[in-house]
Amino acid sequence: MGVLTKAYEDLVASGEITRDPAQETTLSEFDRISEELAEPVKKGWFRKAPEAPKGLYLWGGVGRGKSMLMDLFVDVIDAPARRVHFHAFMQEIHAGMHQARENGVEDALAPVAAEVANSVRLLAFDEMQITDITDAMIVGRLFEALFAAGVTVITTSNRVPDDLYKDGLNRQLFLPFIDHIKERLVVHEMVSPTDYRQTKMAGSETYFTPINEESRAAIRAVWQSLTGGKAKPLKLMVNKREVEIPRFHNGVARAKFHRLCGKMLGPADYLALAEAVRVLIIEEIPELGRSNFNEAKRFVTLIDALYEARVKVICSAAARPELLYIEGEGTFEFERTASRIREMQSENWGK
Incomplete structure (x- = not known):
């Protein structure tokens, strides 16, 4: 054998x-x-x-x-x-x-x-x-x-x-x-009729709110199910700069909102990330508005890149997608982002 x-x-x-x-x-x-x-x-x-x-x-x-x-x-x-x-x-x-x-x-x-x-x-x-x-x-x-x-x-x-x-x-x-x-x-x-990644997530929640110990525990459980707890950093070179995602295994990546949107990242970085992963777990998305307008703009760009690449997104957030961005410039534009986030939670997304 x-x-x-x-x-x-x-x-x-x-x-x-x-x-x-x-x-x-x-x-x-x-x-x-x-x-x-x-x-x-x-x-x-x-x-x-x-x-x-x-x-x-x-x-x-x-x-x-x-x-x-x-x-x-x-x-x-x-x-x-x-x-x-x-x-x-x-x-x-x-x-x-x-x-x-x-x-x-x-x-x-x-x-x-x-x-x-x-x-x-x-x-x-x-x-x-x-x-x-x-x-x-x-x-x-x-x-x-x-x-x-x-x-x-x-x-x-x-x-x-x-x-x-x-x-x-x-x-x-x-x-x-x-x-x-x-x-x-x-x-x-x-050739197999079974998508094991989708099977593991079938019937499971993929958007957790509010941000508390319960939602953190739920994210940990999803990560364990998809990766067995294994992880190494994913390092991407984009325009001679290194972008590091702290945890990655078998096409599944995990990072906190601030790591993805609180730094000076742009469309090229998010496109490289979307190309490299099939599932992205984004933790602790805050409420968005005037006080964190730049972070919100980056988040919109990130979701657009993930959406076009049909990456599965799992989130923990301060509020439901429709209530994440309720005041300030960009509120109307964020409606499309909220809609995309909802669509990306569907069981068949990413197939």
């Missing part, structure tokens, strides 16, 4: 997860990668890097368990591995390239790719999606360098490879990367 199959069966036996045929069909691919990575690496002065085992491109609808399986695999595999959100990884690459250029390196990508390749044998990316032209123009060379160095790549995505960077600027230059993905990764669709 392969390492992921055993770990999966143990979770089923303990009652932590429910057996899912769609998930089970992917286990053999993970087990194959584990077995191939377990083969000893022959080293020598003039020996080329060993060819990386063929990776895995696991795609399908939101909440089907793709990230859960990948996380479990990274936990149990006996090989140098790193699991990272794809957007955060690309921001790291851009930051590294910027530093290389500052140091006068002509090919700024080469040392950055080499540093990554020297640290791992397996890279596991969550939610691969290409929406930025700068990512699209370097990701092909980056992956080619990683593959050449013997790094195996596993990635999850909500899109089939052919839909990556769909309708993007100069997309024809990106098409060779799609061919490379198909050549070096097994493309597997996870």
